[in-house]
Amino acid sequence: MSAAKNQKVLPGFGIALGYTVLYLSLIVLLPLSAAFVEAAKIGPSGFWEILMRPRVLAALKLSFGLSLAAALVNSVAGLLVAWVLTRYNFPGKKIIDAAIDLPFALPTAVAGISLTAVYAPRGWLGAPLAELGIKVAFAPLGIMIALMFVSLPFAVRTVQPVLENMDSELEEASATLGAGRWTTFRRVVLPVLMPSILTGFATSFARCVGEYGSVVFISGNMPMKTEIAPLFIVTQIEQYDLPGATAIAMIMLGVSFFFILFINLLQAWNSRRTGTTKA
Amino acid sequence: MHHPGVSYEGKSVSRAARDPLWSRVFLIAGALVFLGVLLVLPLATVFVEALRKGLGAALETFANPDARYAIWLTLLVAGISVPLNLVFGLAASWAVTKHDFRGKSLLLTLIDLPFSVSPVISGLFLILVFGVNGWFGPMLNSLGLQIIFAVPGIVLATVFITFPFVARELIPAMESMGREEEQAAVILGASGWQILRRVTLPNVRWALLYGVLLCNARAMGEFGAVSVVSGHIRGETNTVPLHVEILYNEYNFVAAFAMASVLAILALLTLVAKTMLEWRIQRLQQQVVLERTRHRDPALVGPQP
Amino acid sequence: MSLAALNISKHFGKTTALDNVSLEVKSGQLVALLGPSGSGKTTLLRIMAGLDFPDADCGARLLFHGRDVMDLPARKRKVGMVFQHYALFRNMNVFDNVAFGMTVAKRSERPSKAEMAARVEELLAKVHLSGYEGRMPHQLSGGQRQRVALARAVALRPEILLLDEPFGALDAKVRKELRKWLRAFQEEEKLTTVFVTHDQEEALELADEVVVMNNARVEQSGSPQEVYDHPASPFVIEFMGNVNLLLRGRKKPGTQPTSLYVRPHDIEICQYVSGHTLEARVLHVFSAGSVGRVTLEYLETGEMLEAEVPRSEVDAMKLTAGQLVGLRFRHTRVFAKKDQQRQELVEVPYQHPGDAPQAEPAS
Numbered sequence: 035m036s037a038a039k040n041q042k043v044l045p046g047f048g049i050a051l052g053y054t055v056l057y058l059s060l061i062v063l064l065p066l067s068a069a070f071v072e073a074a075k076i077g078p079s080g081f082w083e084i085l086m087r088p089r090v091l092a093a094l095k096l097s098f099g100l101s102l103a104a105a106l107v108n109s110v111a112g113l114l115v116a117w118v119l120t121r122y123n124f125p126g127k128k129i130i131d132a133a134i135d136l137p138f139a140l141p142t143a144v145a146g147i148s149l150t151a152v153y154a155p156r157g158w159l160g161a162p163l164a165e166l167g168i169k170v171a172f173a174p175l176g177i178m179i180a181l182m183f184v185s186l187p188f189a190v191r192t193v194q195p196v197l198e199n200m201d202s203e204l205e206e207a208s209a210t211l212g213a214g215r216w217t218t219f220r221r222v223v224l225p226v227l228m229p230s231i232l233t234g235f236a237t238s239f240a241r242c243v244g245e246y247g248s249v250v251f252i253s254g255n256m257p258m259k260t261e262i263a264p265l266f267i268v269t270q271i272e273q274y275d276l277p278g279a280t281a282i283a284m285i286m287l288g289v290s291f292f293f294i295l296f297i298n299l300l301q302a303w304n305s306r307r308t309g310t311t312k313a
Numbered sequence: 314m315h316h317p318g319v320s321y322e323g324k325s326v327s328r329a330a331r332d333p334l335w336s337r338v339f340l341i342a343g344a345l346v347f348l349g350v351l352l353v354l355p356l357a358t359v360f361v362e363a364l365r366k367g368l369g370a371a372l373e374t375f376a377n378p379d380a381r382y383a384i385w386l387t388l389l390v391a392g393i394s395v396p397l398n399l400v401f402g403l404a405a406s407w408a409v410t411k412h413d414f415r416g417k418s419l420l421l422t423l424i425d426l427p428f429s430v431s432p433v434i435s436g437l438f439l440i441l442v443f444g445v446n447g448w449f450g451p452m453l454n455s456l457g458l459q460i461i462f463a464v465p466g467i468v469l470a471t472v473f474i475t476f477p478f479v480a481r482e483l484i485p486a487m488e489s490m491g492r493e494e495e496q497a498a499v500i501l502g503a504s505g506w507q508i509l510r511r512v513t514l515p516n517v518r519w520a521l522l523y524g525v526l527l528c529n530a531r532a533m534g535e536f537g538a539v540s541v542v543s544g545h546i547r548g549e550t551n552t553v554p555l556h557v558e559i560l561y562n563e564y565n566f567v568a569a570f571a572m573a574s575v576l577a578i579l580a581l582l583t584l585v586a587k588t589m590l591e592w593r594i595q596r597l598q599q600q601v602v603l604e605r606t607r608h609r610d611p612a613l614v615g616p617q618p
Numbered sequence: 619m620s621l622a623a624l625n626i627s628k629h630f631g632k633t634t635a636l637d638n639v640s641l642e643v644k645s646g647q648l649v650a651l652l653g654p655s656g657s658g659k660t661t662l663l664r665i666m667a668g669l670d671f672p673d674a675d676c677g678a679r680l681l682f683h684g685r686d687v688m689d690l691p692a693r694k695r696k697v698g699m700v701f702q703h704y705a706l707f708r709n710m711n712v713f714d715n716v717a718f719g720m721t722v723a724k725r726s727e728r729p730s731k732a733e734m735a736a737r738v739e740e741l742l743a744k745v746h747l748s749g750y751e752g753r754m755p756h757q758l759s760g761g762q763r764q765r766v767a768l769a770r771a772v773a774l775r776p777e778i779l780l781l782d783e784p785f786g787a788l789d790a791k792v793r794k795e796l797r798k799w800l801r802a803f804q805e806e807e808k809l810t811t812v813f814v815t816h817d818q819e820e821a822l823e824l825a826d827e828v829v830v831m832n833n834a835r836v837e838q839s840g841s842p843q844e845v846y847d848h849p850a851s852p853f854v855i856e857f858m859g860n861v862n863l864l865l866r867g868r869k870k871p872g873t874q875p876t877s878l879y880v881r882p883h884d885i886e887i888c889q890y891v892s893g894h895t896l897e898a899r900v901l902h903v904f905s906a907g908s909v910g911r912v913t914l915e916y917l918e919t920g921e922m923l924e925a926e927v928p929r930s931e932v933d934a935m936k937l938t939a940g941q942l943v944g945l946r947f948r949h950t951r952v953f954a955k956k957d958q959q960r961q962e963l964v965e966v967p968y969q970h971p972g973d974a975p976q977a978e979p980a981s
Contacts, residue, residue: 041671042412043692044495045505050408054420057401061473062426065438068448072441111347118344122337130345132588136352138527139580139587141534143554144573147561148355151362151570158354183351215332244431247536247554251561264433264537271437271541280441283434290429493705496669499692500699501719501774511722515709600756 073284076277084281089257090266094282097263098289100174101242104181105189109235111182112189113227119190120197134191137184142247149180150252172254177262180248185238192234196227225308229301236297240290359577362570374560374571379548383556384575386464390539390552391532394471398528399521402479407509410487411495421484427476435473436541439466462544467552470538475528482524486517519597523590530583534576619683619777619810620645621666627676628661635661637834638676643827645683648804648811650821653831654857659814660702660782662831666812667699667780668692682778698771698809702783704763706755712766713738713751719774741769744803761792768800772807779804781813785820797824818858822846830854852953855879862923864916866952876954880947885925887912888944889935895944898923902939905932912937914945 042048076084084090119131137145153160153170163170170176204226208218246264253260261269263286270279332340363371374380405424409417427435443460444450453460460466490513498508514521536554543550545559553572560569621643628636636658643649651659664670665680669692672678680688687695707715714721716738720729729737742748745765755763764784771779784800785793801824804811815821821828822842829839830853838850849855856863862885864878891897901922902913910932914923923945937943 041691043669044411044492044499044508045691045693046407046509047412047414050404051412051414054401054405054408057404058420058423061469061476062423065435065442065473066426068441069434069438111344114340115344115348118341121332122341124341128588130348132584133348133352135584135587136356136580139530139534139583140356141536141554141576141580143536143557144359144534144576144580145355147557147569147573148358148362151358151566152354158358159350179351183355186351215336240429244429244434245537246431246433246540251558264431267433267437268541271440276437276441276444276446279437283431283437286431287434294429493701493703494707496692497699497701497705497770498707498718498722500667500669500695500697501722501770502693502696503718503722504693507722511718512707512709 069280069283072277072280076281080277081281081285084278085285089261090282092258093261093263093266094285096174096177096261097243097286100178100181100262101239104178104185104242105235105238107178108182108185108189108238109231112186112234112238113193113231115186115190116193116197120194135187138187142184142245143251145183146180146248146251149176149183149248153179153252171252172256172260174260176252176254177249177260180252181242181245184245184248185241188237188241189234192230192237193227196230200226229304232297232301232304236294240294243286243290356577359570359573362566363574365570366567370567371571371574374568377568379551380556380568380572382548383551383553383572386467386551387533387553389464390468390471391529393468394475394532395525395529397472398475399479399525401476402481402483402521402524403509405480406483406487407513409484410490411492411513424477424480427473432470432474432535432537433541436470436538439469439473439538439542443469461542462546463550466542467539467550470542471532471535474535474538475531478528478531479521479524482520482527483517486520487513490516519590519594523587523594526583526586526590530580533579620681621683621778621810621812622679622681623662623666624679624681625676626662626665626672626678626680628658628665628670628672634834636665636672639831639834639836641829641836641839643810643812645810646808647826648801648813648824649827649829650825651812651814651829651831652816652818652821652857653837654816657831658834659831663780663782663812663814666778667697668695669699696774696776697778697780698774698776700764700767700771700779700781700784702786704755704767706763706767706770708755710754711751712742712747712753712755712758715755715766716741716770716773718770723774737773738769741773745769746799759792760788761796764788764796768803772809777810779809779811781811783814783816785815785817793820800824822858830857832857847949849951852877852879855951860924864919864921864923874954876952879951879953880923881949882911882924882926883909884947884949885914885923885927886946886948887914887925887927887931887935887937888946891942891944895946898943898945900937900939900941900943903932903937905929910937914943916945 073081085094115134119127119134150157150171152158153163153176155161155164155169155171157171160171168175170179200223204222205218208222209215213221244264246262246268249262250265253262253265255261255265263282267279267282270276270282375384405420408414409421430438440447440461442448442450443453443466445454445461447461450461458465460469494512494516495508498512503511533552534554535552536558539552540555540558543552543555545551545555547556547559551559553576557569557572557576560566560572623639623641626636626639626641628634639658639662641649641651641662651662653659661670665672665678668690672688678688679686682695707718710718717734720734720737723729738751739748742750745768747762747765747769750758750762750766755766758766764787768784785796788796797820813824822845825842827839828842828845830837830845832853838845838854840848845854846858849858855861856879859881861879861881864880866876866878888895897917898914899917900912901915904911904913908929909926910929912925912927912932914925915921916923925945935943
């Protein structure tokens, strides 16, 4: 831009941007930079020492592993739900569609205690499952279900609009070429949906990694067994071990960041390859 | 356009793309069972558990002053955070959508940042800044101001968590409106405030409401971040979600679920309002599309002088 | 009020939108900025309105009646503007749209409710939309919206009116009607008017002066007749309507290559070939209409030509495909490169075979 005068056509730019930046700095950037400064004080060896504590390793493994599992299951289930909601008609469809967003609206603490009640050894589903020898609440499986609950809307809502806007001619063309429904789905529909499924997977995962409220009730919080990383951070804070908490927080942020970056690169690669735009 | 086939939601899906009955039934049933177990069952449980010992026992929960205080505090926190983030959302969307400047995409990324930070971690951030040994904690303490383990900390945590909600809805809405109407207004001599109030806001009011609704739902229900900074002092720093936790950990299940029902009802109301707003916004968009097509159709052009 | 935009340059990043463009409009004149998309015409209009700004270092000036208004913000320039897509406030009815400018005026300058109502009523009568006060923009047709936008633009009695492709989004019939109406309206209000268009017919029919723009520069400006009859460059010729192009002297060494332009209606078809005509063969005759369109092959070079002759002549000469005919050009424009190095084109005289040499234009 060579317009050095930097004139603006519509009024209010200065005050709007000024306020935005000021507010952003106070609310978001200040705390964030504090975290970076405090993390820098710990130093690489400090980080390593904290990371190598068995309890920390266990918590991180549990958090990332279960988040990955929950996001994976949700990607499949989310695709199923989105498919059913866009392709078929059945009574109560609109209500079901609206209910998908329940996890967005329902406070996580409420989700946490009710999921615990459902899956506790004497709960509605917990009791029959216990008889089969499957322990859900106070076990990793329970944590995974809580994570699936909170991240389901991400998995559904990213795929749904793409499915809605998909040209039915694609499938028709495939059918006229003699492909069966399953082949059509696998070879024609799925590749179109893949970018949005990946996006849904990434956002679900990011949400799961940070989740606290719904998990803390159902997990049982046993160190080395069912203690997730956010809970461990809370424990560290309560014990006034702020450097420890900060170190784990930064590791979690870093891993999430790289994960999202990886997914974005994958997306970019995919869209370059197919010439389609990112969902 | 006449496709031989069945119309789903106004779109025609030809027979070629129609699945056999058995697979449709199977898929629908699968999805419904999944959603039933994952979503509906826990929601129903909240109310069933709350009413396990009768309505009277559930209502007794709200006679407790600590419970009442928690409700009041939750309303207060939402009452402060939502307007703050609303003003921010307006300023940010005005700057971002109606002007061109360098660093816009960086700004947009930063606005979305709180979405990708775990609530617990954002609580930790606040402790690092405002805690007893934090950057500003000692200074504020000497002034007699306590942020962490007090109401201001709860408000700050909530503001951080709900920071992007309004901006996120407003930015695309304002973007899709374009700038021409504002430019027309400025040529007619309108000031910035007049343009915002009379031209821009009326056109994005549903998106604004939508953002406020989501912001409010999250503000009232936030648990992780608030839990870290609140200190769980009954009757002082306990919001409704925190009070639910305390009651639950005391094995006072009826009271815990009664409190939780309040939040669940709030969530349901939010969902209903949200769905209605979505339908409304969808209708408006369809209207715009309709106008555009009509606009080009000479047959529909009205009488000319 | 007269208007002058002087030395306007504008770059968007690396693209040049305007390259030292100057333009003057006399008071009360209607000027058309004509050019293809991307020629910079809309940018120039938006700079006049205050919706865009020229490069800071180009010494640009914008004079309204001799006063430099470049530093005035859009809201203080007091121009009327009609946007290409009208930009009606979609949340306001017709009355509120037209009255908007008055309602946002400073309290001291704001007319009373009754005055406002009277002014809106007067304007709506002028744009033939009386009784439409309560309609919302989406309930109006394109032509109606256009007139509401016009009424809104002139409600504050600006002395300068700017229109961006005012008829671009309308269908052909409505466009023609609105054109006449706009001309009458502009004359009655004595508005100094600049309008942007890519339609040469519209510019020629409507404007007192046509400014042809191409590639961020003004190619030519003048009265419609001047621009049509004496196009200053091949671009203008080609842009102003259908034209045949004959390349001459490309193969003969030693001669200067030229481009000869002749409009279809400037080609005269003679039944017989003579020393005063060029020889051509009829390829096609389309005579369904008031004018016969004849496609011809110029035998000397094999180039194709299109001629428009009255139906009566087509019928009288019984023109059919394959027939050999003579051609005479009533009016031509010939351009040649100024010299070997420079790309600039200058006009050179054209001599029809068998005619006395034309007088060299005094230079």
